Amino acid sequence: MNETEFSLLNILIAVIGGAIRVGTPFLFVSLGECLTERSGRINLGLEGTLMMGAMTGYGASYLSGSPWLGVMAAGMTGVILGGVHALLCQQQKVNDIAVGIALMLLGTGLAFFLGKPLIQPTAAHLPALHLGSWSDSPVIQAALDINVLFVMGALLAPAMAWFFRYSRWGLYVRTVGESADAARAMGLNVNRVRMYSTMAGGFLAGVGGSFLSLYYPGGWSEGLSSGQGLMAVALVIFARWNPVYCLYASLLFGAAATLGPTLQSIGMTWGYYLFHAAPYVLTLIIMITTSSSTRLLSGMPGQLSNVK
Amino acid sequence: MTIPDKYALEALHINKRFGALIALNDVSLHLEKSTFHALLGENGAGKSTLVKCIMGYYAPDSGELMIEGKQHDISNPRHAHQLGLGMVYQHFTLIPNMTVMENLVLSRPHLPIKIDWRAERKSLQERIAQLPFQFQLDIPVSRMAAGEKQKLEITKQLLLNSKILILDEPTSVLTPVEADEVLGKLHALTQEGALSVLIITHKFREVMTFADEVTVLRKGNCVGTATVKNVDTQQLAKMMVGTEFVKKTLHRQPSLAQEARLEIHNLKVNDDTQAQAVNNLSLTVHSGEIVGIAGVSGNGQRELVEALSGQRCTSGGEIRAHKQPYQGRREDMRKSHFYCLPEEPLRNACVPAMSIAENMVFRNFDHLPFTRYRWLLDRRAMLHHARELISQYKIRTPGPHVPIATLSGGNVQRAVLARELENEVDILVVANPCFGLDFSAVAEIHDKIMQVRNRGGAVLLVSEDLDEILELSDRLMVMSGGKLVYETIPAQADLATIGRYMAGQ
Secondary structure, X not given: OHHHHHHHHHHHHHHHHXXXXXXXXXXXXXXXXXXXXXXXXXXXXXXXXXXXXXXXXXXXXXXXXXXXXXXXXXXHHHHHHHHHHHHHHOOOOOOHHHHHHHHHHHHHHHHHHHHHHHOOOOOOOOOEEEOOOOOOOHHHHHHOEEXXXXXXXXXXXXXXXXHHHHEHHHHHHHHHHHXXXXXXXXXXXXXXXXXXXXXXXXHHHHHHHHHHHHOOOOOOOOOOOOOHHHHHHHHHHHOOOOHHHHHHHHHHHHHHHHHHHHHHHOOOOOOHHHHHOHHHHHHHHHHHHHOOOOOOOOOOOOOOOOOO | OOOOOXXXXXXXXXXXXXXXXXXXXXXXXXXXXXXXXXXXXXXXOOHHHHHHHHHOOXXXXXXXXXXXXXXXXXXXXXXXXXXXXXXXXXXXXXXXXXXXXXXXXXXXXXXXXXXXXXXXXXXXXXXXXXXXXXXXXXXXXXXXXXXXXXXXXXXXXXXXXXXXXXXXXXXXXOOHHHHHHHHHHHHHHHHOOOOXXXXXXOOHHHHHHHOXXXXXXXXXXXXXXXXXXXXXXXXXXXXXXXXXXOOOOOOOOOOOOOOEEEXXXXXXXXXXXXXXEEEEEEEEEEOOEEEXXXXXXXXXXXXXXXHHOOOOOEEEEEEEEXXXXXXXXXXXXXXXXXXXXXXXXXXXXXXXXXXXXXXXXXXXXXXXXXXXXXXXXXXXXXXXXHHHHHHHOOOOOOOOOOEHHHOOHHXXXXXXXXXXXOOOOOEEEEEOOOOOOOHHHHHHHHHHHHHHHHOOOEXXXXXXXXXHHHHHOOEEEEEEOOEEEEEEOHHHOOHHXXXXXXXXX
16 A cells, blocks of 8 residues: 555656656747747747757757757757748748748758767766755656756746736737737837747747757757647647746646656556657647637737738 | 918928829928817828828828928838827727736837836826826726727827827717717817827818818818818818719608518627627518618627628527528528628628639529539639629729729729629618718719619618718617617607717617
């Protein structure tokens, strides 16, 4: 009896630890997407940004020996890709969704191509905070190694919410996202605000990518991302374009993704692939339950449904 | 030489072309300080273009702008704001998903990096208390009625210390009572000397009641400026149209048989946010009569018309045409000779990128004579049919093959009307048929609608233009909050009473 209780607790802690580990890239990409979408544009290219970030982050860390330089390099790659997206989208009759899909394919393809030499070498990894040292159990210790990037992301979420509500720039981003006409009437440069938002969003997605290669799962390989960049878009909708909800939603997605491996680790072999599909199933369920043919989503930026 | 500061704003010899179109041809306008000045003209006369040149949206090709006697080149709206110019646009520039307070704070020119909402609230409350209109600061703008929004737009400009306020057709969304309130208060502000107002309008009543001076534009030319005291409506109409405009009185035949054609019982329709827009509405339209539904936009009229035209599902109640259940399907419409001219026909009744000929057979492209072997379309028959209707309805177009979106608003209206009235019409639903059309087009369309009635058709006319409803209807109803709240006949109609019901009181 005691033993099963203990293992249930173990599972719970493992799932929480896994949620944080797996959820961190979700968190960064969704915060980036949240910022971009609040400015009125959808950047579907963040999957490509994620992969490019993972590759350059790993490369920079390998070459310099500092994982933090790797994170910065990944972020800057994201800024460049975000800038390309914004630049293309502000041309006339260019659809942001089409550009996003093109950039997604370009980003992943480019990352595979340029990352070939990085498959073998080992780069310096990001450090973790060992919050599990109080326990003797190696399972708990492993589960509670929290990466510093997650802490930063978790702090960034409320900071971004504060930014939207209390800062001048946040208000400008929201204005541009809600009504480009109103923004123009105020004398705001709509394209510039969107460009900065998309670039900042790209930065965050790039950082999310560096987490993949420099912490978990770690290393560079072509199968590093399993569509986190795309699912983050669904996640932003689920989170109603609210950065704090993005944090919760990322953890929920992370938990769903970690369910399969955790159950496997305690010896449950049944339904392995089924549990692996959990995050995708969750995405579908969320999209179905939150969408309606007759109702508009609350909290959705007004310009977002404007398809050119 | 004028005294330098007699005028708040002068636009001198403004020229503006868009490609081959001359939008403004040597137009001059003088806005005297502390006056209420009306800019009158038909659609396409260049009123909006002139104002946009003043506000820095467009750069005029030539001409000068003087503010308080000093020449300025206004390069963008922000620059215009700095010079004390404020504008209230026809389309609201408020952000629906933000609160009143957020909207007002946003429009301030120098926002601090960090916004202290508590201090902003306090200073806003103090300043609004001294202005004519009052608001709750915490409700989102999307929940406000159109009239409230208009007042908020004006307040926004007043809070920016605008000395010159330009309003583009501000009363088009207001009830007559609200319009009088808003314009009256603005007029009072000009008399206090705090403000100079330039208002774009095509309503004579507003010019005659509130304006001190009026400038009339026609086809990009300035026809003249007059002091309102010295002119009458007839003279203004002549200036606006160019020729003496003789209004044909509509021929209304006394109607004979009165059978119920269109019956609506306890109809419920939801809007896009799933809120109930049409609320247990019941109504009967008989043969040979026009029933007019008046009301401020946003009170469920659009949803009602969309339900009747089959564009929107109903959530309760029943519609009957010729005593048969009617669900807005193609088949229902064909059987009951049900036709519809919705508002914004280019969006609601056309495929903009398709040709005029194709748009004109939407009702019957799958029937003879437009089909061959029941599967193929007969293009030649379609083109022939379109040419006939084009000449019959005097639609100005290079030919039946051009996309319908290239036509002007009035011509789109005529094209759709041609399609809808081509066959025998038993029931006709019309919504805002004359929105943005000039005098002669309005008269033509009114005449066509009256002809349908005189031939024994049942007509339901939904319009925001009360004058139109008073002129055409046999019976008149007021719609407010998704319900019909008042019924009368035009001969006995009292404007103040109708206005009260329109405002929902």
